Amino acid sequence: MKIKSQLSNIISDALKSANIESDDVVISDATKPEFGDYQFNGVMKLAKVLKQNPREIATNLVEHIDTTGMIAKVEVAGPGFINIWLSDEWLAKEATAILNDDRVGVGYVENPQKVVVDYSGPNMAKQMHVGHLRSTIIGDTLATLLEFLGNDVIRQNHIGDWGTQFGMLIAYLEEQGADGATTELKDLEQFYKDAKVRFDESPEFADKAREYVVKIQSGDEHCLNLWQSFIDASLGHCEEVYDKLGVNLTRDDVRAESFYNPKLADVIKTLKEKNLSTVSDGAECVFLDGSEVPVIVQKGDGGYLYATTDLAALEYRAKELKADRICYVVDARQGQHFKQVFTIAKQAGMVGENVALEHIGFGTMMDKGGKPFKTRDGGVIKLIDLLDEAVVKAKESIKERDAHSEDELENIATVVGIGAVKYADLSISRESNYIFSWDKMLSFEGNTSLYMQYAYARIQSILRKYDGEIQGDIIIGDETEHRLAHLLLKFEDTLSKAATDATPHTITSYLYDLVTQFMKFYELNPILKGGIEEEVKMSRLQLAKLTASVIKKGLDILGIKVIDKI
RNA sequence: GCGUUCAUAGCUCAGCUGGAUAGAGCAUCGGUUUGCGGUACCGAAGGUCUCAGGUUCGAAUCCUGAUGGACGUACCA
Numbered sequence: 001m002k003i004k005s006q007l008s009n010i011i012s013d014a015l016k017s018a019n020i021e022s023d024d025v026v027i028s029d030a031t032k033p034e035f036g037d038y039q040f041n042g043v044m045k046l047a048k049v050l051k052q053n054p055r056e057i058a059t060n061l062v063e064h065i066d067t068t069g070m071i072a073k074v075e076v077a078g079p080g081f082i083n084i085w086l087s088d089e090w091l092a093k094e095a096t097a098i099l100n101d102d103r104v105g106v107g108y109v110e111n112p113q114k115v116v117v118d119y120s121g122p123n124m125a126k127q128m129h130v131g132h133l134r135s136t137i138i139g140d141t142l143a144t145l146l147e148f149l150g151n152d153v154i155r156q157n158h159i160g161d162w163g164t165q166f167g168m169l170i171a172y173l174e175e176q177g178a179d180g181a182t183t184e185l186k187d188l189e190q191f192y193k194d195a196k197v198r199f200d201e202s203p204e205f206a207d208k209a210r211e212y213v214v215k216i217q218s219g220d221e222h223c224l225n226l227w228q229s230f231i232d233a234s235l236g237h238c239e240e241v242y243d244k245l246g247v248n249l250t251r252d253d254v255r256a257e258s259f260y261n262p263k264l265a266d267v268i269k270t271l272k273e274k275n276l277s278t279v280s281d282g283a284e285c286v287f288l289d290g291s292e293v294p295v296i297v298q299k300g301d302g303g304y305l306y307a308t309t310d311l312a313a314l315e316y317r318a319k320e321l322k323a324d325r326i327c328y329v330v331d332a333r334q335g336q337h338f339k340q341v342f343t344i345a346k347q348a349g350m351v352g353e354n355v356a357l358e359h360i361g362f363g364t365m366m367d368k369g370g371k372p373f374k375t376r377d378g379g380v381i382k383l384i385d386l387l388d389e390a391v392v393k394a395k396e397s398i399k400e401r402d403a404h405s406e407d408e409l410e411n412i413a414t415v416v417g418i419g420a421v422k423y424a425d426l427s428i429s430r431e432s433n434y435i436f437s438w439d440k441m442l443s444f445e446g447n448t449s450l451y452m453q454y455a456y457a458r459i460q461s462i463l464r465k466y467d468g469e470i471q472g473d474i475i476i477g478d479e480t481e482h483r484l485a486h487l488l489l490k491f492e493d494t495l496s497k498a499a500t501d502a503t504p505h506t507i508t509s510y511l512y513d514l515v516t517q518f519m520k521f522y523e524l525n526p527i528l529k530g531g532i533e534e535e536v537k538m539s540r541l542q543l544a545k546l547t548a549s550v551i552k553k554g555l556d557i558l559g560i561k562v563i564d565k566i
Numbered sequence: 567g568c569g570u571u572c573a574u575a576g577c578u579c580a581g582c583u584g585g586a587u588a589g590a591g592c593a594u595c596g597g598u599u600u601g602c603g604g605u606a607c608c609g610a611a612g613g614u615c616u617c618a619g620g621u622u623c624g625a626a627u628c629c630u631g632a633u634g635g636a637c638g639u640a641c642c643a
Contacts, residue, residue: 031586041585044623054623078586079623123643160643257643283641292568299641306643333637335570363572364636397605428579431571433636435578439592444605446591447579454605462602509580512590519606528602544602566603 001094001105001489002496004038006070007084011040014064020057022046027084036075036083037486043080054080088476091485096473098489099542104549106492108150109499116154116317117143119329120242120249123160124234124256125169127188128241129380130373131331134362137422137559138430139329140247141504142360145557149499154321155253158313159238161231162257167213168199168206170226175205185233189382217261231256237384244387245418246559260312264304267311267350268297274348286344295340310341314357315350325356327502332361332431360502363433365425373436390417390441397442398566412563416450417442419560423449426558427508447512452551453562455515459548460564462527463541470545472538480521484543487514491550495557504558511554518547 008025015022022042030036043061047054058076065074065082072087098105119139122128139155147153172195176184184191199206215223235251242249268284271277277286277297285294297308317323328338338359345351365373375381394417395409404412424441427448428434444450463470476482487510494510497503526532527540552562 026583028585031588035586039585044585048623081586121643163643165642281640285640293639294641296641301641303641305641309643332571334643336638337643339570370635432579433572437578440578443592448591450605451591454603458603458606465602505580509590516590520608522602523598523607526602566605 001098001492002107003070003086003489004493007038007040010066010071011061011082013066014061018061018064020046020050020061030083033483035077035081036073036085038084038086040082040084043082047080058082086482086486088482091482091489092474092476094489095485095546096542099474099546103148104491104546104553105489106148106495106553109496112150112152113324114152114154114322115146116156116321116323116326117146117329118156118158118313118327119143120238120247121158121160121330122238124231125160125163125165125188125192128238128383130365130383130386131380133383133386133421134365134425134430135329135331136242136245136247136249137425138360138362138504139327140245140249141426141507141558142327142329142499142502144248144559145495145499145504145507148557149495154317154323155249156255156313156317157249157253159235159254159256162261164210164213166216166227166230167211168195168209170216170223170230171195171205171209171212172198173230174226182233185230188234188237189380241383241387244384245422246561248559255313255316257309260309260316263312263316264308267308267315268304270348270350271297271344276344276348286340288340288343295344307337307341307344310337311345311348311350314341314345318345318351318355323355325358326351327358327360329360329362332363335359335361358502360430362430363428366433366435368435368437370435387418387421390421390438393417393438393442394420412566415561415563416453416566419449419453419555422558422560423452423508426504427512429505430503447508449555449560450566452511452515452555454566455518456548456551456555456562457564457566458522459518459544459551462544463548464564466528466541470538470541472535472542474542474546475535475539477536477539478525480517480524481539481543484514484517484521484547487517488543488546488550491554507554507558511551514547514550514554518544 004027007027011025011027012022015025025040025042027038027040030039043058044054047057050057055076058080062074062076062082065071067073070087070090072085072090074085075083077083094105117139119142120132120136122132143153143155169192172191173185175198184194199209212223212226216227235254268277271284271286277284279285280287280294282300283296284298285296287294295307296305297311298304314326317326330338338357342351342357342359345357346353351357367373373381391413395413398412398416399409420441424436425434440446441448442450444454474485476485490510494506498506521543525540527537527544532540555562
């Protein structure tokens with residue numbers, strides 16, 4: 001249900017019939033319940049242009065607003081605000097209409113786009129660490145969300161599988177032999193360290209490593225095979241993490257750095273042809289307007305850099321994949337890099353004028369002291385360890401509850417633990433750094449996944465207890481039901497805002513509002529207690545059921561599971 | 567040095583395409599129950615939105631400057 005745009009149409013019509021000229025009508029949420037459900041604040045601006053009294057314009061406008069359908073009443077308030085109340089009957093009718101809709105009333109976007117979402121991007125030389133968490137789950141949510149709204153989404157996992165370090169790694173892999181390597185590769189971090197030690201202590205080995213770098217790049221079969229088996233093993237580690245996280249990334253989504261390698265020479269050629277690059281200190285550079293520091297696209301020794309690869313990737317995505325919008329879910333610290341690369345790509349015509357290029361930046365995960373999140377001895381925390389710990393902690397916190405079998409407990413702990421990690425991350429406005437806290441994450445209180453999952457389980461419990469067919473329409477009986485129904489219908493507006501701004505946290509705060517409102521409703525309006533009219537009971541059951549569906553769908557888009565019993 | 571970004575309750579965070587008395591959660595204090603899952607619900611208290619100017623009928627939100635922090639800044643990604 002696109003409530004805001006419908007209201008906007010009604011107001012536009014009213015403006016027309018009142019003969020008032022105006023541009024886009026922007027409807028905002030009411031700032032307070034006393035002010036209704038929505039408000040239109042545009043009259044004050046109009047008053048200035050028309051040089052008229054805003055109150056008069058508002059009063060005049062209000063008389064032309066159609067209040068026979070979705071709007072129950074409108075009021076002029078303050079200097080010229082127009083407050084809008086939705087009609088109970090309309091809410092009831094619309095909410096009833098989506099009761100059996102598996103999209104819970106969410107339609108599709110008017111103009112579907114082809115969207116490339118670039119996320120996760122682990123480095124094959126190392127184990128995934130907490131730094132990859134945000135990119136992976138924010139990106140995955142964005143992809144799922146855009147897809148749900150009807151866009152054609154292409155996921156791209158731009159893995160780091162190319163560069164000098166791989167010479168060392170495969171030389172070491174070869175030295176270890178097949179068996180030793182399989183066992184050692186279980187811990188990539190350790191493997192990397194061991195290889196580095198070997199590299200530093202043995203000049204012969206170091207020479208071989210350097211030689212292997214050249215060999216991979218020139219397509220030597222033996223080295224490429226070694227390299228391929230190393231990448232396969234490393235990617236296997238990532239897939240283990242994706243699996244635990246419930247992230248929808250497969251090998252088909254992988255477009256590695258190596259994939260772009262054959263295209264890099266052409267990138268430089270294009271830049272030269274367009275006279276965008278010049279040689280400075282032996283390196284091929286692009287000097288952008290107003291900057292004295294260049295973007296280097298080719299090193300003095302002929303090697304390419306990450307800007308070059310990103311340009312090749314941009315061109316591929318725009319021209320081969322034919323993307324309308326390309327989203328890079330990458331750490332905010334790389335903002336400058338993307339700004340530069342985007343500018344160059346547009347100037348060089350590698351990407352069409354109307355392709356939207358977006359850097360979906362996010363902040364860093366911090367510990368309690370506000371420092372980057374590390375292990376006690378200052379090392380990087382492996383993502384897989386963090387996830388396993390979340391499950392262990394979740395188990396502790398739910399153990400004292402109702403008796404569960406060991407299997408059930410394990411399953412619940414997994415859903416709860418992983419959900420908590422994801423929700424905690426997604427519920428923070430993505431651009432700010434955030435402080436990681438187990439306690440807050442695994443709390444049942446406040447804006448947490450457990451509060452949502454608990455509410456969901458409670459509703460399931462009610463539905464189980466009723467154990468009959470639920471039928472009949474939703475009727476709005478009081479203020480709490482009005483607000484609940486309104487929130488349920490606002491789901492689509494919420495999702496489209498989240499999709500446009502690429503802000504998963506607008507979904508979490510919506511869900512939190514929804515659940516809070518449900519709790520209020522439920523506290524005040526008994527559902528299964530005696531003495532309640534059948535019609536009312538059915539309506540309340542329907543509201544509860546619909547709330548559960550929206551919670552489930554909302555969490556589903558965030559990649560978080562629900563369970564019927566906690 | 568230059569650039570980017572941030573500063574909101576004791577703590578963790580919303581709100582930022584300018585709108586009415588700046589909102590949540592935690593913690594603190596108080597209340598609700600013969601309970602449809604009380605890990606719930608209701609309430610109180612808590613603020614010079616870092617500071618100083620400016621634009622405006624109206625600024626946490628936009629602009630300028632200051633202060634403090636984070637990050638980036640020529641051949642890593």
